[in-house]
Amino acid sequence: MKALQEKIRTEGRALSEDVLKVDSFLNHQIDPVFMQEIGQEFARRFKDENITKIITLESSGITPAVMTGIELGVQVVFARKSKSLTLQDGLITSSVYSFTKEESKEISISSDFINENDRVLVIDDFLANGQAALGLMQMVAKANAQLVGIGIVIEKAFQNGGMKLRENDVRVESLAQISSMAKGKITFVEEEALV
Amino acid sequence: MKALQEKIRTEGRALSEDVLKVDSFLNHQIDPVFMQEIGQEFARRFKDENITKIITLESSGITPAVMTGIELGVQVVFARKSKSLTLQDGLITSSVYSFTKEESKEISISSDFINENDRVLVIDDFLANGQAALGLMQMVAKANAQLVGIGIVIEKAFQNGGMKLRENDVRVESLAQISSMAKGKITFVEEEALV
Numbered sequence: 001m002k003a004l005q006e007k008i009r010t011e012g013r014a015l016s017e018d019v020l021k022v023d024s025f026l027n028h029q030i031d032p033v034f035m036q037e038i039g040q041e042f043a044r045r046f047k048d049e050n051i052t053k054i055i056t057l058e059s060s061g062i063t064p065a066v067m068t069g070i071e072l073g074v075q076v077v078f079a080r081k082s083k084s085l086t087l088q089d090g091l092i093t094s095s096v097y098s099f100t101k102e103e104s105k106e107i108s109i110s111s112d113f114i115n116e117n118d119r120v121l122v123i124d125d126f127l128a129n130g131q132a133a134l135g136l137m138q139m140v141a142k143a144n145a146q147l148v149g150i151g152i153v154i155e156k157a158f159q160n161g162g163m164k165l166r167e168n169d170v171r172v173e174s175l176a177q178i179s180s181m182a183k184g185k186i187t188f189v190e191e192e193a194l195v
Numbered sequence: 196m197k198a199l200q201e202k203i204r205t206e207g208r209a210l211s212e213d214v215l216k217v218d219s220f221l222n223h224q225i226d227p228v229f230m231q232e233i234g235q236e237f238a239r240r241f242k243d244e245n246i247t248k249i250i251t252l253e254s255s256g257i258t259p260a261v262m263t264g265i266e267l268g269v270q271v272v273f274a275r276k277s278k279s280l281t282l283q284d285g286l287i288t289s290s291v292y293s294f295t296k297e298e299s300k301e302i303s304i305s306s307d308f309i310n311e312n313d314r315v316l317v318i319d320d321f322l323a324n325g326q327a328a329l330g331l332m333q334m335v336a337k338a339n340a341q342l343v344g345i346g347i348v349i350e351k352a353f354q355n356g357g358m359k360l361r362e363n364d365v366r367v368e369s370l371a372q373i374s375s376m377a378k379g380k381i382t383f384v385e386e387e388a389l390v
Binding site for chain 1 (some may be wrong): 218219223224225226227228230231253254257258260261262264265268269270271272273275304305307308
């Protein structure tokens, strides 16, 4: 998605070789109109899949998931990272390991909102090591629902999450794939291919 | 907003006299099309206020805020409840006390995204004791920005947050005001007035 690459190039900042700051439109400040375009693009790619539910993870996954939900006309469920006062019974849980924080976190969704008849699209803001995606996929499996695919806004293709998922025949659609952030320069997979 | 009252009446559940579960469209599962209507309603109420920025709190405030942002054509910033890897410098912080969890939590936004020229609309999912709203307002004040008003999806009018804010001449627009949840029955302020 060219507009996203352009946005990352002009507003993103590689804080290190593997940390990308996109706080101006995705992770902290949100550009609603641009995120609407993101949702339209995910919907375009998955429109023939008869999706019945979108699952994401709070907080930065919510906006792209909801924007896709509007276009596909389906409900969105965001997995919680902490216990909620009103969400305690009938939980489907999964454990997500964070390499940056070096800790595992339990994430959960309510079994009220996903079941064996669902065809699920997982949406998230980033894909790096794939831990969050795997955690979400596990919950889809525990609910006996069918995973249709994974939509990612920005994939760090220099980490191995995307590769592992695709090797396991999971359909992964990343709207931008970064091949390198060495020396603060953001390079996309398509550009790498041209060299 | 009649459609919201109807949604709360059919899908909401009073777990106790002061805990309302609306996990099917707002706090866990999100109904994107309905939330779009919520955004349109906030935009209608605040459209003449020359708003330049919307501030909310992760996670459940994000969707109503972003939907309003689309309508008003402005950027949204969500305050974070925990430290982020890419959000460390130039933080504006505030402390929010949770009566249910009996603890204070520091929330933060980046000073990159709010300044003294901003006319700010605060959006949140719930208003009860007003602690979250006060925390967000404090950050607006610390940024020397101007608070235009507060948009709330569901106000628990039997708690005193809304009253305190209005006494301090803050414009609070709540799309649904619940006057009581005694004995599991949800009553709205308008109905109370009719008795």
